[in-house]
Amino acid sequence: MTTARQPRPVVLLRPVPGTSAIHELWAGTKILVVLGFSALLAFYPDWLPLALVAIGIGIAIRLAHISRGALPTVPRWLWILLLIGAVTAALGGGTPELHLGSYDIAFGGLLKFLRATVVAVVLLALGMLVSWTTNVADVAPAVVKLGRPLKAFRIPVDDWAVALALSLRAFPMLLDEFRLLYAARRLRPRPVLTSRRARRRRWAIEMVDLMAAGITVALRRADEMGDAITARGGTGLISAAPSGPRRADWVVLTISAVVIVGSVVLQATVLAGI
Structure with a gap:
């Protein structure tokens, strides 16, 4: 087999x-x-x-x-x-x-x-x-280093670098969460629907439920990440690591x-x- x-x-x-x-x-x-x-x-x-x-x-x-x-x-x-x-x-x-x-x-x-x-x-x-x-943690300091000339024009390079770093960190976690939600949805028993209108209505309801669950998971992850960043000293430390090219x-x-x-x-x- x-x-x-x-x-x-x-x-x-x-x-x-x-x-x-x-x-x-x-x-x-x-x-x-x-x-x-x-x-x-x-x-x-x-x-x-x-x-x-x-x-x-x-x-x-x-x-x-x-x-x-x-x-x-x-x-x-x-x-x-x-x-x-x-x-x-x-x-x-x-x-x-x-x-x-x-x-x-x-x-x-x-x-x-x-x-x-x-x-x-x-x-x-x-x-x-x-x-x-x-490593995702090395991206923000590199962006700050590369964007240092833009600070003369009062462009918030540090804030952009922190936002980019947080987005890169959150993307894999949210992707895993959505895969888990989709797997849980597939394990639910499917009702027997005879009409096409009932199937379309059921599909729309499931999509709304899935989106609501995804938003809830994203907010929970954001709250946990915010607490972790605050405990480690704030967002300034994300882009403050020493970074630079070598030979x-x-x-x-x-x-x-x-x-x-x-x-x-x-x-x-x-x-x-x-």
């Missing part, structure tokens, strides 16, 4: 166990790399920048010792949506075209869809890598800058003339 393999859920904002060179990097370095690569792929979403960024992410994943067990299971409905999207995009045509006798097959729409999909996957992998190798961080920032500048130069000169 074989048992069905349980799908692996999405686990974010929780570092994987262990340590590595990527784990030891400053949180501000990872934030700058994410912003730089995101801007690069936003303005130049072509295959060469995608390949360079993907290679860099692959090397970082190997250095961080991220196992396959950390990857979530891709649901079947997502593969179906991607297949439908690929078929729909292929019908759009466009260059390049493949000539087979009297038939012309256009791959322009399909290639654009594949490129957009790869961009989404690469950015998602980059965000997940940062999530798996960064390894400058090396990573230099490599990332070289990749970004090299991609832009190649796109503007070599590939533009082809």
Whole structure:
């Protein structure tokens, strides 16, 4: 007798166990790399920048010792949506075209869809890598360090950093609470409803109950977190921890800058003339 393999859920904002060179990097370095690569792929979403960024992410994943067990299971409905999207995009045509006798097959729409999909996957992998190798407590001090020049314009960088840190801390807890509520809802006996109107009414009532329970859980968690922060000295300590780049961080920032500048130069000169 074989048992069905349980799908692996999405686990974010929780570092994987262990340590590595990527784990030891400053949180501000990872934030700058994410912003730089995101801007690069936003303005130049072509295959060469995608390949360079993907290679860099692959090397970082190997250095961080991220196992396959950390990857979530891709649901079947997502593969179906991607297949439908690929078929729909292929019908759009466009260059390049493949000539087979009297038939012309256009791959322009399909290639654009594949490129957009790869961009989404690469950015998602980059965000997940940062999530798996960064402690949430290190984010607020890094944001304060990076946003220090904005204080000259009287921008409340410290308050923004504290709000960001609290949001990142609360997200995993609320996600677990909502999963527990959903599991409890599925264990409730389902009434036998014969009419479609009764089923719709029952579904609306259950959604309202679930939302009310979720709001209650969120308020309870917020009250507990507020008491814990007050007992530890207030919100000022969240962003007051010493934080700054080290030698390894400058090396990573230099490599990332070289990749970004090299991609832009190649796109503007070599590939533009082809």
